[in-house]
Amino acid sequence: MVVEECYKAGAKSVKVYWRHNPVSKLAYKNESIPTLSKVSPMDIAKLKYWEKKLPTIIHIISDDPDSMKGVNQTKLSKCTAKRYPQIKKYRDAVDGC
Secondary structure (H helix, E strand, C coil), X not given: CXXXXXXXXXXXXXXXXXXXXXXXXXXXXXXXXXXXXXXXXXXXXXXXXXXXXXCCCCCCCCCCCCCCCCCCHHHHHHHHHHHHHHHHHHHHXXXXX
């Protein structure tokens, strides 16, 4: 419905990117901190593109608060802390900060 409304409002193109917590949970349970913390060149290229070309982002968040139950929270925090400095400037630009 959101995509349809974007087109009705005049969007030339609509892209949908999604994350699924059960998939993320498997990654956090099976991958190492260095692997989870890595920001790939593709990730950076996508963020740079979004920074320059993406006029609007709509975030629809509907997470299950218990979806990461059983995941090592220290590991999750370490990965986030290592990834964020690498992507912060692009996220800030995209988010309008």
